[in-house]
Amino acid sequence: MISRTGLRLSSVITAMFVSQSAAAEWGLNMPQGVTEVSQSIYDLHMLIFWICVWIGVLVFGVMFYSIYKHRKSKGAEPSKFHESLTLELLWTAIPTLILILMAIPATSTLVKMYDASDAQIDIKITGYQWKWEYDYLGEDVRFFSNLATSKDEIYNKQEKGENYLLEVDREMVIPTGVKVRFLLTAADVIHAWWVPEFAVKKDAIPGYVNEMWVNVPVGKEGIYRGQCAELCGVDHGFMPVVVRAVSQDDYRAWLAEQVAAKAAEAAAALGDFSHEELMTKGAEVYASRCAACHGQNGEGMGTVFPALKDSAVALGDVQKHIDVVLNGTPGTAMQAFAAQLNDVELAAVVTFERNAWGNDTGDTVTPKQIIDARNQ
Amino acid sequence: MATSSYYVPESSRLPIGTSIGLICLAAGAGGMMNHSSAGGEGWALPHLVFFVGALILAAVLYNWFAKVITESHAGLYSAQMDRSFRWGMGWFIFSEVMFFAAFFGALFYVRQWAGPWLGGEGDKGVSHMLWPDFVYSWPMFNNPAGADLPGPNAIIDPWHIPLLNTVLLISSSVTVTFAHHALRIMDRTRVIFWLAATVILGAVFVYYQILEYIEAYQDLGLTLDSGIYGSTFFMLTGFHGAHVTIGAFILFVILIRIIKGHFTPEQHFGFEAAAWYWHFVDMVWIGLFFFVYIL
Amino acid sequence: MTSVVTSHEDGHHGPAKGLMRWVLTTNHKDIGTMYLWFSFTMLLIGGAMALIIRAELFEPGMQLIEPEFFNQMTTMHGLIMVFGAIMPAFVGLANWLVPMMVGAPDMALPRMNNLSFWILPFAFGMLILTLFSEAGAPNFGWTFYAPLSTTYAPSSVTFFIFGVHLMGISSIMGAINIIATILNMRAPGMTLMKMPLFVWTWLITAYLLIAVMPVLAGVVTMMLMDIHFGTSFFNAAGGGDPVLFQHVFWFFGHPEVYIMILPAFGIVSQIIPTFARKPLFGYASMVYATASIAFLSFIVWAHHMFTVGLPLATELFFMYATMLIAIPTGVKVFNWVSTMFRGSMTFETPMLFALAFVVLFTIGGFSGLMLAIAPADFQYHDTYFVVAHFHYVLVPGALFAIIAGVYYWIPKWCGNYYNETLGKWHFWLSFIGVNITFFPMHFVGLAGMPRRIPDYALQFADFNAVASVGAFIFGFSQLLFLYIVITTIRGNNKASAEVWEGAEGLEWTLESPAPYHSFSEPPEVK
Ligand code: HEA
Numbered sequence A: 001m002i003s004r005t006g007l008r009l010s011s012v013i014t015a016m017f018v019s020q021s022a023a024a025e026w027g028l029n030m031p032q033g034v035t036e037v038s039q040s041i042y043d044l045h046m047l048i049f050w051i052c053v054w055i056g057v058l059v060f061g062v063m064f065y066s067i068y069k070h071r072k073s074k075g076a077e078p079s080k081f082h083e084s085l086t087l088e089l090l091w092t093a094i095p096t097l098i099l100i101l102m103a104i105p106a107t108s109t110l111v112k113m114y115d116a117s118d119a120q121i122d123i124k125i126t127g128y129q130w131k132w133e134y135d136y137l138g139e140d141v142r143f144f145s146n147l148a149t150s151k152d153e154i155y156n157k158q159e160k161g162e163n164y165l166l167e168v169d170r171e172m173v174i175p176t177g178v179k180v181r182f183l184l185t186a187a188d189v190i191h192a193w194w195v196p197e198f199a200v201k202k203d204a205i206p207g208y209v210n211e212m213w214v215n216v217p218v219g220k221e222g223i224y225r226g227q228c229a230e231l232c233g234v235d236h237g238f239m240p241v242v243v244r245a246v247s248q249d250d251y252r253a254w255l256a257e258q259v260a261a262k263a264a265e266a267a268a269a270l271g272d273f274s275h276e277e278l279m280t281k282g283a284e285v286y287a288s289r290c291a292a293c294h295g296q297n298g299e300g301m302g303t304v305f306p307a308l309k310d311s312a313v314a315l316g317d318v319q320k321h322i323d324v325v326l327n328g329t330p331g332t333a334m335q336a337f338a339a340q341l342n343d344v345e346l347a348a349v350v351t352f353e354r355n356a357w358g359n360d361t362g363d364t365v366t367p368k369q370i371i372d373a374r375n376q
Numbered sequence B: 001m002a003t004s005s006y007y008v009p010e011s012s013r014l015p016i017g018t019s020i021g022l023i024c025l026a027a028g029a030g031g032m033m034n035h036s037s038a039g040g041e042g043w044a045l046p047h048l049v050f051f052v053g054a055l056i057l058a059a060v061l062y063n064w065f066a067k068v069i070t071e072s073h074a075g076l077y078s079a080q081m082d083r084s085f086r087w088g089m090g091w092f093i094f095s096e097v098m099f100f101a102a103f104f105g106a107l108f109y110v111r112q113w114a115g116p117w118l119g120g121e122g123d124k125g126v127s128h129m130l131w132p133d134f135v136y137s138w139p140m141f142n143n144p145a146g147a148d149l150p151g152p153n154a155i156i157d158p159w160h161i162p163l164l165n166t167v168l169l170i171s172s173s174v175t176v177t178f179a180h181h182a183l184r185i186m187d188r189t190r191v192i193f194w195l196a197a198t199v200i201l202g203a204v205f206v207y208y209q210i211l212e213y214i215e216a217y218q219d220l221g222l223t224l225d226s227g228i229y230g231s232t233f234f235m236l237t238g239f240h241g242a243h244v245t246i247g248a249f250i251l252f253v254i255l256i257r258i259i260k261g262h263f264t265p266e267q268h269f270g271f272e273a274a275a276w277y278w279h280f281v282d283m284v285w286i287g288l289f290f291f292v293y294i295l
Numbered sequence C: 001m002t003s004v005v006t007s008h009e010d011g012h013h014g015p016a017k018g019l020m021r022w023v024l025t026t027n028h029k030d031i032g033t034m035y036l037w038f039s040f041t042m043l044l045i046g047g048a049m050a051l052i053i054r055a056e057l058f059e060p061g062m063q064l065i066e067p068e069f070f071n072q073m074t075t076m077h078g079l080i081m082v083f084g085a086i087m088p089a090f091v092g093l094a095n096w097l098v099p100m101m102v103g104a105p106d107m108a109l110p111r112m113n114n115l116s117f118w119i120l121p122f123a124f125g126m127l128i129l130t131l132f133s134e135a136g137a138p139n140f141g142w143t144f145y146a147p148l149s150t151t152y153a154p155s156s157v158t159f160f161i162f163g164v165h166l167m168g169i170s171s172i173m174g175a176i177n178i179i180a181t182i183l184n185m186r187a188p189g190m191t192l193m194k195m196p197l198f199v200w201t202w203l204i205t206a207y208l209l210i211a212v213m214p215v216l217a218g219v220v221t222m223m224l225m226d227i228h229f230g231t232s233f234f235n236a237a238g239g240g241d242p243v244l245f246q247h248v249f250w251f252f253g254h255p256e257v258y259i260m261i262l263p264a265f266g267i268v269s270q271i272i273p274t275f276a277r278k279p280l281f282g283y284a285s286m287v288y289a290t291a292s293i294a295f296l297s298f299i300v301w302a303h304h305m306f307t308v309g310l311p312l313a314t315e316l317f318f319m320y321a322t323m324l325i326a327i328p329t330g331v332k333v334f335n336w337v338s339t340m341f342r343g344s345m346t347f348e349t350p351m352l353f354a355l356a357f358v359v360l361f362t363i364g365g366f367s368g369l370m371l372a373i374a375p376a377d378f379q380y381h382d383t384y385f386v387v388a389h390f391h392y393v394l395v396p397g398a399l400f401a402i403i404a405g406v407y408y409w410i411p412k413w414c415g416n417y418y419n420e421t422l423g424k425w426h427f428w429l430s431f432i433g434v435n436i437t438f439f440p441m442h443f444v445g446l447a448g449m450p451r452r453i454p455d456y457a458l459q460f461a462d463f464n465a466v467a468s469v470g471a472f473i474f475g476f477s478q479l480l481f482l483y484i485v486i487t488t489i490r491g492n493n494k495a496s497a498e499v500w501e502g503a504e505g506l507e508w509t510l511e512s513p514a515p516y517h518s519f520s521e522p523p524e525v526k
């Protein structure tokens, strides 16, 4: 009985693994990915998987045969044998050989993955609680990438979109057909940058740099999603990675666009903003960047994350407030936002914090004040 | 019959007392540290818990050892029991070895890998891009964070106090062995003499160690927070110093017991256990002298 | 070398009455009982936390708890299960069985034995109380990687550190006691190679404990110093390295996982021969295999760190060393199967759990081997595939072996048989529940679901719902276990001395229930 049901079950499972389309739809198996490396890893994975399945069939086969045949209720008489050097040697030697067989492709794949030489583009990736910073070394392009899914979706107040939790405000963009090297580090705790379709995963260690690389083949342009894969605090589950692979021409166009946009932003900061404008913008920035730690309503969280409602800093000296937000508080989770937000956003969020939730200072902080603070 | 039986003690208040002492000590210490790290000053409840715990622990352990000594005198311990104690002590010392191994391991790791990587050498030398001004050397006078986290100005010269301390500890291992020989032939005066010498050597070692720490803190800028050099230096030498202190105290207790006429040439495991411990502490020092001070 | 108990007051008359019996006892059986009840309590508490986790993960979105509390649950669940449920259960079994199996009157150091136990309730009490503190409980995972557990930790981390110190002291003393008992208290004629395998596996486990618990103490001490005294062990700014933490932690952590499985191997090796009515196949090779696993466990730790950016040569070394462990473990599996082959099998509850152990542990071992392949681990690491792996080796592995052991020896302990029908119900519910819970985790893991997340993308929804349902089936089945144990203790279905038809070993020569002091006169072993 048991073995027959077992057989049927295993054939179902086998079918699920074999028919790729079913597996992909159901999200059952490791993705094959789009790169040469991801394909070798997938092949390796399937190789070990099948070896294990066959060893399992063999071992459990003998076991279920004994359970079926050599049961007392069927009148089986126990034999007395309890030793065999030959057998022991045999079942030491055969697994050893199998393991060697596995080790060979594993080694060559690993060597390939470790070879980050000859990359044409270097991108420095820095993990923060809970966002990624992408710095295109040698270009004047550097930005942060935050979760774009709204709190309402997360808290079930709004229907969840297709890419729930796997969408960001600004994607990383890389060209296809080119070896891109990533230099990975972190600013606070350990994070891990992972895109399954590239089979690229590595830990971002604060104070150290890890290297990894990807070469997306031409023709595989598209959007690739992943997540932070190392526990990094409260919002570890809300720290997606999104990469857009584009053709080399599109990539160059994108770079130019970024540089132009940055200049436009700097010019805009010199304009005038009303208190209301700043408050609206500030509320947005606060919700997306600050609320994770300081609470939706500035109430803080636990003992580590201070409340901003009625806080001495938010009600006190403006310069001090700007300073904390620009430069953070070293050695705590309060990071420097100078590089993460532009002048308008910074001015807006500080204005907001000084006037929201009953913090009625009436202050308006302008982008110019931020620029001055930056230049000190 | 007494000597060939295995003694199973009756139920006892000692272990639960020890547990209560330990938890008070641990909870108190935790509370104290959190209190002061949060900027709190002066005394607070955790301090009270801590000291109550320490008192309980001291009282219970005193009674425990007293009880063991009484039982031993009453002839309740057989040769087999003695072997249980030996296995127990032996494996306990092994656990201590592994504790120190963790810190030695950290030291080797930092010197062999982490330091050079931060300085731009080896497999992860790219890390240097984060610390462009950092040049690796050991002893690490300059930390990667440079001015924000200053390193020590100088380090302890191995050929002064540490060398002296090496001589002190090695000779104390010799004197304790002399004491053991004397005990085997039951020459009580000589046992007392050599054991007292051992305790004094240990105490002098601790004294010099304190002088060394004062020098490090006051003159050399070598402190716990002077980067990884100070961290490994103080943790290794500090735990060792604590072990010397405990070892010397145990030997001192043994000395008093000798003076009171305890132990026989055949049965003196208390003495031997203390001596084993002392030799172990000595071996750790040799390791420290080479790997922390000289190399 | 005769050994007779000389004990005062309660000596030959059995235990004192009331609560103080348990608080003050020096008796290995009383202490074993307390360990087992403590462990079961922790299983329920840790299990309840797992059920909270599974309830939140039942569907996408945050519904029941906040992410911060989720992290605390994950952390406390891991810590409580590992240090509170599995390890004390094995120590409890060792306390009950080792003296009986080697023919000793009691453990070698009875008072220290009591101390080892009574540290635990206090230590875990302190740890669990942090849940109610303002700062909240530890939230950095049971592996507490720095600097999340140092610079960025809630202040309860200090109590966590001291709690770990206390557990370490308890484990080391317990292990010393077991080693001394095994090496010094064996009845005449009980040579090492005649010891039951449970005793062997515990001897080796105790050695592992003494070797690695101090290293854990060392690493939490470094954390304590980094947090409160300004050292730089895990801080690159001062020349330290966060990865140093992981090396030291896993030097402890990997042997730790074998600490949680070797005694389980021992239990299964006692049970299978009994119900196959055939001596264990390859006794000597079982001993050598256990020793090899213990040896290898010291040189594989970095397989938990394949993605931290180790140099290539290091990566390769640890991959090869890890793969090697499959060989001695395979020897064990093959020996168990050969023991069953041409035996005369019956399927009482202990045997059912033991058989499930063999199959499901091996499946967990296979996924372990897949993880050991470094390049593939870049895809598996920190996903639910890992969670599936270690629950297969821990739940139907370690936990099933413990449950099997309880069913197997409980007639000896309290003199009554358990209810076989209910036992079978417990088995089938657990077996089905465990697979529904943990098998789908392989799928979501491979499909890319990271571990330690309170909320997940939509494509993982179906299998997570299945797993959550399974978890509740499995969890509530354990209440049936509680019921069975209590009715057995209270029952009067008297057990014979031998209990099982095919059982061999000194413990079965004692009457049921076993006398308060196991062997007052050492038995002769031929
Ligand atoms: C009881 C506990 C236990 C046991 C026994 C094991 C056993 C093994 N484990 Fe597991 N492991 C854990 C508990 C355990 N593990 C835990 C708790 C974690 C996660 C920690 C955390 O991060 O929180 C973990 C994580 C873990 C990782 C890290 C994964 C990651 O984070 O990326 C790896 C990688 O190599 C690994 C490998 C192995 C291997 C190779 C074995 C081997 O011992 C298995 C050997 C057994 C077999 C292979 C089956 C039987 C053999 C045969 C039938 C012979 C023939 C077989 C062949 C030749 C294929 N384990």
Ligand code: HEA
Binding pocket: C043, C044, C045, C046, C047, C048, C050, C051, C053, C054, C074, C075, C077, C078, C079, C081, C082, C086, C140, C141, C142, C143, C387, C391, C394, C395, C399, C437, C451, C452, C453, C471, C474, C475, C476, C478, C479
């Ligand atoms: C050591 C053994 C062990 C055991 C036995 C278990 C048992 C279970 N584990 Fe555990 N688990 C770990 C060790 C263990 N786990 C470890 C080490 C981790 C890693 C932690 C980390 O990432 O840091 C982990 C992580 C972990 C996760 C991942 C969490 C995450 O990544 O965020 C999940 C998710 O499903 C999970 C589920 C379960 C379930 C459903 C059970 C079930 O088997 C539980 C069954 C439930 C019961 C037995 C309880 C019965 C109770 C009741 C019915 C209520 C009555 C209650 C009272 C009266 C108080 N575990």
Ligand code: CUA
Binding pocket: A127, A128, A130, A190, A191, A192, A228, A229, A230, A231, A232, A233, A235, A236, A237, A239
């Ligand atoms: Cu960042 Cu997890």
Ligand SMILES: [Cu+2]
Binding pocket: C253, C254, C257, C300, C301, C303, C304
């Ligand atoms: Cu491991």
